[in-house]
Amino acid sequence: MVTLIHTLADHSDDINYCAFSSSCLATCSLDKTIRVYSLNNFTELPYSPLKGHTYAVHCCCFSPSGHILASCSTDGTTMVWDTQDGRTLAVLEQPSGSPVRVCRFSPESTYLVSGAADGSVVLWNVQSLKLYRSGNVKDGSLVACAFSPNGNFFVTGSSCGDLTIWDDKMRCLYNEKAHDLGVTCCDISSQPVSDGEHGFTYFQMASCGQDNQIKLWLILFADFLGGELKYKCTLNGHSAPVLACAFSYDGQMLVSGSVDKCVIIYETSTGNTLHTLSQHTRYVTTCAFAPYSPLLATGSMDKTVNIWQFDLQQPCAGSTVESASKVAVEDWSEDDVSAWLCAQDLADFVGLFKMNNIDGKELLNLTKESLTDELKIESLGLRRKVLQKIEELRMKTISVPVTIPDEFLCPITRELMKDPVIAADGYSYEKEAIENWINSKRRSSPMTNLPLPSPMLTPNRTLKMAISRWLETQQKHV
Incomplete structure (x- = not known):
């Protein structure tokens, strides 16, 4: 269950972006200001609003520690603020002077990226607050950015529809036409996943665009390979351009906001819609999950930011099956097994398991031989993946807290x-x-x-x- 617990209505114009740290929420607006709120009671901090930009503020983001806040604007600058007292630490001018549309800190706070309307992208050294490297996308405005979990790579999205993977030397490693009418936002989950094919560790990335679509990708970052992007699926539900998307901290949920005024929360493992929120009265322009608390913020052109809270008593998406007891698993129906397969990213086997009437008891008794001879799963890699997941389920269902050396x-x-x-x-x-x-x-x-x-x-x-x-x-x- 998701409950609306607070509405912030301090901005005098459209909300463009909102971002969480572990203790604060920052919002920015067409009204040229950034406002910062405490998560304890959603009161505005004494130094808020932050004023310094001369035109609309498009994006804001906290450093991983939460000690620094960055904001960028149509005025061609990215400003860096001290979150302790609101002091301006630096005004970083885009070399081209073009309006800056997006800014993002790397996970280790080594770099700050700023991307502009002319397609220029700049890496700033956070320690020195000096320009480190710069580059340009092929076409269009740079409107979206997300860092890899290790901080050595980042992805940009452009108004011409491209997703581009860069390394920290500003080398363009990979380019993909993702959304025909233009990318609007992208995000990378911090939780690794296996692709189930080659045994490599990938991360999930989401992108959204003017084509009304949200696409999920598997992305591989490796110093020796560069970057690799694999299309996974498309999430439907919005009836108009999707302007924002973001993963929850644990990677189990994805939220999106759209011109259709709706916010949709998806379960990432299955693509199922968990919640649709329709309290905003104009376009939803931004959405963000808090990193360490069950909170979601959504911002809109209706000049408000809504704060939502998830019911902690309700298991998170995908966790219901895995936290069940052994008795409960043995009593699973075929539909329960199907739900578990989807939660383990094994949805391709749902039809096969249903055709063979695999319920909870049968699931726990599956072996390498039965997968080969009875279910006819020919791929060795897929058999091993299924067996590994079953073994994990057995250990979890008997409530054994296991830390593997x-x-x-x-x-x-x-x-x-x-x-x-x-x-x-x-x-x-x-x-x-x-x-x-x-x-x-x-x-x-x-x-x-x-x-x-x-x-x-x-x-x-x-x-x-x-x-x-x-x-x-x-x-x-x-």
Whole structure:
């Protein structure tokens, strides 16, 4: 359940953006100001509103620590503020003088990006508050930006519809035509996912545009590969251009705001609509989840910012099945199993499992042989993924708090290794994962980025025995 708990109506013109830190909410507007509120009681801080821009403020964002706030404007500047007292720390002028439409801090506060209407994009060094590097998108205005979780890469979106991946040297690594009528916003989840095909770790990215669509992507960031973008699916629901999208902190939900005046909250694992909020009376221009509290902010051209709260007693999207007890899982219906498959990003198997009448009891009894011989799942990688998820479910349903030792996790998949091997770099990996790595013509170490002197893999029997003993110990504790 989502409840409207507060409405902020201090701005005198359209709300363009809102952003959370762990303790504050910042909002900016066409009225040239930025306002900052405490999350304790949503009262405005003493130094608010922040005034300094001479034209509309398009975007604002907090540094990861929350100690610095950045804002950008039609006046061609990005201003940096101290959130303790509201002091102006710097006025960063876009080299071209073009209106700045978006700004974003990197996760480690190393860089601040500013993107402008002429397509220019600038990386500022946060420590020195000096220009570090600059570049340009091919066409259109730069209107959206999101950093990779490690901060070494970022994605920009343009009014011509392109998504572009850059590294921190401002090299353009990848370009994708994403929305025919122009990108309006993009966001990257901080939670990694496996693509289920090659065993690599990807992150989910969402983009939205003037075409009324929200698209989900799988994005891979790697120093040795550059960037890779894979289309996942399109989320429908809005009847007009979608102006904003944002992931929740845990990556389980995605929120969007549209010209149709609606806010839609989706479950990212299934794409299902969880909530539709329609309290705004004009275009919804911005939406943001708070990082450490169950809050959502939405801003609109109706000059208000609505604050919503999620019911903590209600399980978050996708968590209902995973937190069930063993008895509950054994009593699952076929529909419950279907919901679990969707929550595990295994929706392609729903039809197969239903055709074979797999309920909760049958699910817990599935083995490698039954997946192969009875369900006819031919792909070794997919069988392993299904078995891994079932094993995780078994352990969770018997309420065993498990912290897997890091040395038992494959560095590529970050999952418990079943068949560990030692590569020429001296590190151990899941055999299938490192074989796929090498077969994909990657001749560098996943751990060091140095060339692999040999493709030879040696079974790590000692590690395999240690993992087996650890698993046996966990079972004894049940």
